[in-house]
Amino acid sequence: xxFKQNVLCIGAxxxxxxxxxxxxxxxxxxxVTIVDINKARIDAWNSEDLPIYxxxxxxxxxxxxxxxLFFSTDIDxxxxxxxxxxxxxxxxxxxxxxxxxxxSDLQYWEKTAREILAxxxxxxxxxxxxxxxxxxxxxxxxxxxxxxxxxxxEILSNPEFLAEGTAIRDLETPDRVLIGSEQTPxxxxxxxxxxxxxxxxxxxxxxxxTNLWSAELTKxxxxxxxxxxxxxxxxxxxxxxxxxxxVSEVAKVMGQDKRIGPHFLKASVGFGGSCFRKDVLNLAYLxxxxxxxxxxxxxxxxxxxxxxxxxxFVSRMLENMFNTIAGKRIAVFGFAFKADTGDTxxxxxxxxxxxxxxxxxxxxxxxxxAIPEAKRxxxxxxxxxxxxxxxxxxxxxxxxxxxxxxxxQFCDLDWKRIYDGMEKPAxxxxxxxxxxxxxxxxxxxxVFQTGR
Ligand code: NAD
Ligand code: UGA
Numbered sequence: 001x002x003f004k005q006n007v008l009c010i011g012a013x014x015x016x017x018x019x020x021x022x023x024x025x026x027x028x029x030x031x032v033t034i035v036d037i038n039k040a041r042i043d044a045w046n047s048e049d050l051p052i053y054x055x056x057x058x059x060x061x062x063x064x065x066x067x068x069l070f071f072s073t074d075i076d077x078x079x080x081x082x083x084x085x086x087x088x089x090x091x092x093x094x095x096x097x098x099x100x101x102x103x104s105d106l107q108y109w110e111k112t113a114r115e116i117l118a119x120x121x122x123x124x125x126x127x128x129x130x131x132x133x134x135x136x137x138x139x140x141x142x143x144x145x146x147x148x149x150x151x152x153x154e155i156l157s158n159p160e161f162l163a164e165g166t167a168i169r170d171l172e173t174p175d176r177v178l179i180g181s182e183q184t185p186x187x188x189x190x191x192x193x194x195x196x197x198x199x200x201x202x203x204x205x206x207x208x209x210t211n212l213w214s215a216e217l218t219k220x221x222x223x224x225x226x227x228x229x230x231x232x233x234x235x236x237x238x239x240x241x242x243x244x245x246x247v248s249e250v251a252k253v254m255g256q257d258k259r260i261g262p263h264f265l266k267a268s269v270g271f272g273g274s275c276f277r278k279d280v281l282n283l284a285y286l287x288x289x290x291x292x293x294x295x296x297x298x299x300x301x302x303x304x305x306x307x308x309x310x311x312x313f314v315s316r317m318l319e320n321m322f323n324t325i326a327g328k329r330i331a332v333f334g335f336a337f338k339a340d341t342g343d344t345x346x347x348x349x350x351x352x353x354x355x356x357x358x359x360x361x362x363x364x365x366x367x368x369x370a371i372p373e374a375k376r377x378x379x380x381x382x383x384x385x386x387x388x389x390x391x392x393x394x395x396x397x398x399x400x401x402x403x404x405x406x407x408x409q410f411c412d413l414d415w416k417r418i419y420d421g422m423e424k425p426a427x428x429x430x431x432x433x434x435x436x437x438x439x440x441x442x443x444x445x446x447v448f449q450t451g452r
Contacts, residue, residue, distance in 0.1 A: 103285045428440060
């Protein structure tokens with residue numbers, strides 16, 4: 001079949017895979033190819049067992065794959081064929097040299113730019129899909145456009161706002177799509193092409209266009225504001241525990257104020273996920289770089305508060321379990337960083353398990369989706385942890401249950417059966433305020449929730 005346009009995405013991860021699958025689904029006359037250096041990942045995208053768990057993703061892939069959606073490792077061939085190239089490779093926190101622990105590691109991005117440059121045989125639109133420090137497009141343009149092939153690369157920024165667990169819904173009905181471009185005739189024309197792609201299913205008024213730097217910076221600040229709300233409510237959760245106030249009540253009433261709004265005010269064991277920590281630290285680093293030390297310290301404190309919240313979870317267990325958990329079986333309910341995903345990157349549960357191990361407790365981990373990832377994350381301590389697919393088996397003989405992920409399945413368990421199988425007194429530390437605490441207390445549990 002003759003396609004109207006060839007769109008390529010480099011990087012078949014949590015963002016590239018779902019985002020491009022939805023574009024292919026909604027634009028059947030556009031050929032969408034997704035490439036990756038990781039062959040196992042591409043093989044999985046081409047199989048019935050997709051490499052990531054995301055509700056609704058399989059159906060979208062199934063509709064488009066083989067029709068106008070293709071997963072491949074032929075990166076050079078796909079670059080040559082493409083009109084528009086989205087780049088969605090990973091941009092983790094740098095672990096070495098200047099800015100280690102804070103700045104973005106841009107090596108994968110730069111490598112990709114150089115691969116595009118080497119393979120391209122004509123002008124292309126390059127779209128930053130990865131989250132990047134503000135002004136990255138400038139560096140990319142310099143690298144790409146200093147070629148002697150006489151070809152031009154127009155760089156756009158189209159950051160992604162999907163959240164894992166709701167990615168398909170977020171992509172199909174986004175709050176907004178953001179496209180940043182240079183305000184030149186070429187930049188604006190390139191921008192219009194990407195607007196047209198999204199306009200197949202996104203109402204025009206929700207497609208916002210800005211200059212390049214605003215688009216890059218909006219992505220970082222959106223994540224920083226979301227993370228800040230969680231750190232703010234988590235800081236209040238600690239005060240609630242001291243004073244007898246209930247953080248859920250406080251958040252509910254505050255959220256009714258339209259100026260504050262109800263979302264992202266759930267106190268928890270801490271925020272996880274691959275991006276909040278990295279993006280807030282990157283923002284703080286950028287501020288530092290531009291000499292804005294006070295602004296940097298302000299944003300850094302969002303991450304500091306999160307680390308404190310994660311670490312006080314096990315401290316609270318210790319306080320209430322007679323100051324020792326050494327040798328005690330502790331069932332960890334949930335290892336994913338949030339419900340409805342198998343992703344465990346920066347999961348607060350991981351932090352909790354490491355703290356439990358420091359106290360010489362025996363963690364038994366259960367999770368509906370993330371046990372393989374948990375085994376990989378804990379590869380260095382596999383002799384000190386156990387894994388159980390069945391939550392009843394995980395809780396059997398345990399002194400305490402630590403709820404770290406808000407999987408709905410955990411609410412629906414037969415908690416009386418769990419209670420009967422546990423050591424007494426039986427404790428529940430609910431890091432997600434998930435269970436019906438009064439009902440569990442009636443059964444005999446000692447229940448501790450966050451901010452209550
Ligand atoms: P990921 O690690 O799941 O996927 C990145 C993929 O890029 C990997 O499969 C990797 O093999 C591939 N890759 C790296 N270098 C490559 C190269 N030179 N050529 C081809 N493939 C290459 O990462 P992700 O979670 O999809 O995140 C990607 C970007 O999107 C990051 O910048 C992240 O901050 C941003 N983002 C992530 C989310 C999210 O929910 N995960 C949401 C919004 C934005
Ligand atoms: C987040 C943003 O919500 C997305 O808009 C953004 O695109 C993405 O980061 C990214 O750039 O990677 P994600 O990390 O997938 O998405 O998931 P969130 O729903 O934001 O949750 C992040 C963490 O905060 C989870 O651990 C979650 O449990 C926690 N959280 C969330 C709370 O503790 N309380 C809340 O009220 C909300």
